[in-house]
Amino acid sequence: MSEEKIQGVAEYFGCNVFNEETMRARLPKNVFKSLMKTRKMGVPLDPDVAEVVASAMKDWAVEKGATHYTHWFQPMTGVTAEKHDSFISPVGDGKVIMEFSGKELVKGEPDASSFPSGGLRATFEARGYTAWDPTSDAFIKDGSLYIPTAFCSYTGEVLDKKTPLLRSMEAVSEQAVRVLRLFGNTTATRVTTTVGPEQEYFLVDKKLYDQRKDLIFTGRTLFGAKSPKGQELEDHYFGNIKTRVAEYMKELDTELWKLGILAKTKHNEVAPAQHELAPIFSTSNIAADHNQLTMELMKKIALKHGLVCLLHEKPFAGVNGSGKHNNWSISTNDGQNLLDPGDTPAENAQFLTFLCAIIKGVHEYAPLLRIAASSAGNDHRLGANEAPPAIVSMFIGDELQKVIEAIENDGTVESGAGTKFQLGVGILPNFIKDTTDRNRTSPFAFTGNKFEFRMLGSADSISCTNIMLNTIVAKELSEFADILEKADDFDKALKDLLKKTIKEHKAVIFNGNGYSAEWVEEAARRGLPNLVSTVDCVPLFAADENVAIFEQFKVYTRSEIESRTEVLLENYGKVINIEALTMIDMARKDIIPAGLEFAKFLAESVVTKNSAGIDSSVEKKLADKVSGLVASIDSATAVLEDKVLGAKNTEGAEATAKYFRNEVFSAMQSLRAVADELETVCPEKVWPFPTYGDLLFRV
């Protein structure tokens, strides 16, 4: 790329964002300062300040051609929501001016009745509130000023994914600062969790996509025989990017950069037609907002290139599905990454304290992390030898493993040039950052200065994962701080605490192959939960021990958790229901007629050939096979229809979800098996949909 081009990006980067630089340039000094206090230290926003900010924001947006504003929020649907209001305000004489008040900036009142609430809000209680999140920048998109907001019901219950995320960040900050003080840090006043989500996706040709109802209605293929070639040659991963895809990626990067999103890495993934985009990390709530925008733009821009972007976790059977790696760390506002082992013994000891808190948290609250990655789509991946198993464990690498063992056993560990260290709190080994040792099969892997949570599905919001992580870690840090603050001999107390923690919670550490069958058995021996599907884990969300920590840190109330459980389970049932109905439709209207037509052609051919005295045994054999398969498809469809109807007899979200999993989903698999077999014996001309080969290799 030429020097000019690079400068070009630097100039337009963030041009559609009302960011700190723009605020500094456009706001009076005192207003700017006050807003920064709110952003960086959580000081409540002064209404007068909001008034000035609103006016400056509006002027800036109007100059950039915006006519509307919208409170942009993240309801429990997992996608974002927006309602647009124009800035116009009549001034008589049939004229208008563009206006936007502090009140309008800070608070909106959308009708909330059609968003999922899991029974939290009676339908007559239609009002909801959106409240500005001043820590996430407003931006312009499609002629509107977008204001990132939190969303709650009229009575104050949380209805979105942003509010609990912000609360969990607060919780972990408060507890981490307590621990830092014990290590003599007097300067850090806040700690933020940081996230860099790596996003996987598929691209398929729009013309082919349009011929498949399953892709249109469900985002994944419900039928489809394997193509002769899949991902076995491993020639796609990091492979040369096709021109059409490269053009798409280029436009995507440009649009993301304009929105201030730090898109950094792009490459081809393992499966054919699969790709990945990773941004540079930012604070969790901004990363969550940016990931939502990234997914939205991925889809929109694909259409401009005659492509469709599939974010589903498992668009194709037989090749890898898509995940999202949530790289997570904690840093202080005085610039220290708390998951960086550091160079000095003191830094090492502090690092080990945070590490042990994380180990304990992941062990005690594994089901919460599993829940964060649960959806009908992601059930296809977890435990299917392409993504981590459904068992939550941690990888820490060999070097850290040795350190942990030495702490547990009062042993020594070799460091660098063969020097042995007796592990005491003041004397920890100067370990080298472990960046080379990678374990791709672990759900939660330490990667040198951060943890990578790998269970998340590609279509999921990253909010839930980070709400869980932050709350769990806040809980353990608060326990540690309670113990250590009371200690007379800090060094001894710390050493005892770490030793005890490792002894009791090392079962969650596993550095081996997470895809192996042996691990499933070993994990069972260790007592680690193996929550295979969404319906197995989601009901645990409302278990007493989980409710207790969310209430302790004011992230969720019990009723908010119960409502979320309800929403997740209902959503699961709805997704499977739509998939089942789509399969029935495709089987009845497309697949069976195609099979019958082919069978008829063969039968006619048999008659013609027989009357001409020509051998028709091949046609006869094939006609029998096709007829047999069509009959099987017909009866499997009938079974599925029955099962879908049977869902009406279940009561409650959990029972319904379990019914869909155990009865409907398995009937879908049986139908697919026979239909896919028919596809393999039908000529391509006869088959009603584009094949896997077309979809995966014709971009």
Ligand code: ADP
């Ligand atoms: P990998 O070897 O897994 O590709 P990278 O260093 O490229 O590792 O990072 C992958 C992702 O992790 C990127 O999105 C990156 O921004 C993010 N990341 C790096 N450091 C941190 C951190 N301290 N906190 C959160 N995410 C981080």
Ligand code: MG
């Ligand atoms: Mg990756």
